[in-house]
Amino acid sequence: MNTRPPAILFMGDLVIVARQLRLITEAHRRGYAPLLVVTPHTDPARLAELRADPEHPLSLLADVVEVADAKVDYVVPGIQPLLRRYDVRAVLCVGDFFVEPVGVVGDLLGVPGAGMAASRISRNKLLQRTAMADLSPAFEVVTPADRTGPVGEGLSFPVVVKPVARFSSLGVRQVKAREDLPSVLATYPDDETVLVESRVVGPEFSVEALTQNGEVLWSGVTAKQTNESGGIFFTEMGHTSPAPIPDADRAALIAANTTALKRIGFRDGISHAEFRLSENGPVLMEIATRLPGDAITFLWHLATGEPLEPVMIDLALGEPTSYPEPRRRAAQVYLEHPYGTLRDVTSTGSPVSWVSRDEIWPVFTPQAADAAPADHAVLVTVVPGDVLGPQTDSEARSASVVFDLPLDEAVEPLAKQYADTVTITVEGGGS
The missing domain is CATH 3.40.50.20 (Rossmann fold)
Structure with missing residues (x-):
């Protein structure tokens, strides 16, 4: 017994x-x-x-x-x-x-679970490219031994260099000219294999999906904003769930994601994939057999009115489950910050939550579908004394605002409105 x-x-x-x-x-x-x-x-x-x-x-x-x-x-x-x-x-x-x-x-x-193969593939970009070449950009694998030879000769520039096994945009760099590629490759550790990929032009999205017994039960598309236009980095600076895009684009992204999940043999659980929507359709950036990062789970909670965690437990236990379609839109916007040693983050709007210091996130309360826009939180992912500098990857960001709004209203004006309620103060009096 x-x-x-x-x-x-x-x-x-x-x-x-x-x-x-x-x-x-x-x-x-x-x-x-x-x-x-x-x-x-x-x-x-x-x-x-x-x-x-x-x-x-x-x-x-x-x-x-x-x-x-x-x-x-x-x-x-x-x-x-x-x-x-x-x-x-x-x-x-x-x-x-x-x-x-x-x-x-x-x-x-x-x-129940993702399965060995799907889990292994989702932790390695080269395995993903090999398994889903038809959904991927043109790429070349560069091992440490390959760096001294010709690299990227068959690719059009600009290109993007990506470490095979890292995450959170760590180590991802854009290279605009062929002659600059060797010096960029030289910055990676001696034992690290990277991909050099042709730069895909088009907006970036993530697709979150709930799958049971290999069948997708629910999919949602999140729009992403990055800081790529201002330099060589691809740090995610915002998420909007659901993405305000035409139904045809949403359907194309969901179809591509469903194909990718089938290709890697994903069985049960939540997944998070990132795509570029090019003029020729969705192009897979990467897929992960895990929950999404940042505040995306909370965005879907605010958008649908229901939390994701109970459904994740259902899927892990093999119990029948479902998840609703969105009735509102929710967004997380990361803020630009001054450079220097962080002293404080204050807000004249929603409360400030020091999530990295206190090890607890705020409770998000969904609104009625037709309720006025509402700001819910200022999330700070650093602690006083940390040095703020260029936002080169996800770990270099400092603070964000989370808000929701009716589906038929625009996100951008509210993003500025709520961002303006936050002051980030660094040593020396900057803000």
Whole structure:
């Protein structure tokens, strides 16, 4: 007789788990022991402090295991004590690092999930390009040994250089002229393989999808704004869900995403793919078998009126589920900031949430479909004392505003209006 308590195993470090705390509370509400696997990126003293606070959702965690690295060879041995003590019914990835081990462990335990192959492919851009060449831009693989030879001779410029196994726009660079490519390639570590891709012209979108038993149950298209027009970087500076685009474009993006999910063999869970919409149709930038980053899950909550986390739990447990279509539009806009040592972030509008300092995100409350536009939060992802500089990647951003509005109203005027309520002050009096 199995006397072990039923459990749901989450894998993710504190910085990301703190964003999706509803996963922990939802597992507990359903009678499952929430378990968590972290790496040394999580401060054990801080995690212990939060678990000891009865007011914090992390106090609901039944057990925590730290592994040396978010790799299969560390995770599988590390979770053995949990498997002996608990009857693990579901495994969920929270964030990028644990995508592959979550897929492997799910298959090993025979529970619903992305699957080993899909999880592995989604962590490596070269595998994605190889599996979906027809959805990809023209590209060339450059190993460290290839850097001394001719590179990119068959590609049109400008090109984009992308590390094969990084994420969050880390290391992604635009190169406008062929003669500049060798010096850019020389900036990458000696053991890193990169892709050199022809630059795809067109707006960028992400497609979030919910899939069960290999069939897509729901898809949503999010418009992205980046800072690429001002330099060589591709940092995401805003998201709008659902994207304000024609139905034909939305249908084309969803169809391309559905094809990509089928191609990698994705079975169960939430996925997040990024596309450029070129004049010839959608072009896949990358696909990930995990929840989206930034505040996108909350944007869909505000847009549809329903949170995503309970559906994620349903999919992980293999239970029938559904998710509604959007009735409003929601947006997150990252702010330009002055350079210097951060002193404070203040707002004359919605409250400021220091999500990286306090390890908790605000509660978002959906509005009626026809309600007036509303700002919901100012999210600060740095802490006082951090040095603010160029926003070269996602980790270099500082603050954003989250708001929602009726589907028939324009986002841009409100983005400026709500951004103007925020003041970012750095050492020396800048703001």
